[in-house]
Amino acid sequence: xxxxxxxxxxxxxxxxxxxxxxxxxxxxxxxxxxxxxxxxxxxxxxxxxxxxxxxxxxxxxxxxxxxxxxxxxxxxxxxxxxxxxxxxxxxxxxxxxxxxxxxxxxxxxxxxxxxxxxxxxxxxxxxxxxxxxxxxxxxxxxxxxxxxxxxxxxxxxxxxxxxxxxxxxxxxxxxxxxxxxxxxxxxxxxxxxxxxxxxxxxxxxxxxxxxx
Numbered sequence: 001x002x003x004x005x006x007x008x009x010x011x012x013x014x015x016x017x018x019x020x021x022x023x024x025x026x027x028x029x030x031x032x033x034x035x036x037x038x039x040x041x042x043x044x045x046x047x048x049x050x051x052x053x054x055x056x057x058x059x060x061x062x063x064x065x066x067x068x069x070x071x072x073x074x075x076x077x078x079x080x081x082x083x084x085x086x087x088x089x090x091x092x093x094x095x096x097x098x099x100x101x102x103x104x105x106x107x108x109x110x111x112x113x114x115x116x117x118x119x120x121x122x123x124x125x126x127x128x129x130x131x132x133x134x135x136x137x138x139x140x141x142x143x144x145x146x147x148x149x150x151x152x153x154x155x156x157x158x159x160x161x162x163x164x165x166x167x168x169x170x171x172x173x174x175x176x177x178x179x180x181x182x183x184x185x186x187x188x189x190x191x192x193x194x195x196x197x198x199x200x201x202x203x204x205x206x207x208x209x210x211x212x
Contacts, residue, residue, distance in 0.1 A: 097203055104169060104180070113168035115208040119161045123209055131205060135162045135198045139171075143197065144189040148174060165201040165208075 104110045115123075123131055142154045155172040156163050166172040170180030177183045181200075183193055 097200060100169070100180070100200070101204075101207075110168055110170060113164050115161060115164060115205070119164065120209055123161055123205070128202070128206070131161060132198065132202050134160065135165075135201045136194070138162050138166070139189075139194050139197050139201075143171065143174065143177065144194055146186055146188045151175065161205050162201055165204045169200050169204050171197050171200060 138155075138160075142148070148154060152173045152175055155166045157167065158164070163172075170176040174183075174185045177197070178185050181197075183189070183197075189197070
């Protein structure tokens with residue numbers, strides 16, 4: 001690997017894995033070189049490991065990094081890693097949903113929804129983790145059931161950043177969810193489908209919150 005202040009060989013890690021990053025430990029074969037390793041609880045495939053070099057394959061880890069400033073401690077460095085993984089997740093999600101957002105931008109109705117200042121203040125006060133938790137709850141209770149008596153009217157037009165995101169992304173009711181995301185009506189959403197919807201909503205919210 002090239003000598004750099006901080007370098008990564010990342011198997012696509014998302015923020016939901018970042019919380020599982022272990023305390024940093026020195027790799028036996030890299031201790032003298034000042035190379036440290038960090039490992040998360042997930043398992044990488046053999047093909048992934050082969051792409052990130054012999055050291056990573058031998059240690060069965062997810063990424064390497066080099067510290068020139070030895071004053072960093074494990075806690076500080078783990079926080080930095082989590083921050084970088086969070087930014088990497090945003091990058092992945094934006095690419096993942098780029099086609100969807102391009103289609104939504106062509107809709108006069110969907111493209112009229114934007115976060116207002118009070119919505120950004122609410123996000124600032126609560127934090128993105130809390131907003132994501134709210135999104136999961138709304139999706140589970142208002143969107144996931146197979147039969148929703150008031151489908152089409154269950155999502156307010158205002159009152160929470162997630163509500164705006166639902167209308168902006170076509171995740172406001174099961175009819176719109178089918179139209180924009182081809183998720184069938186009349187059946188309970190799987191956990192994977194719920195996670196997908198939450199990721200769409202949070203990607204829109206983060207883009208709006210940063211972009212204005």
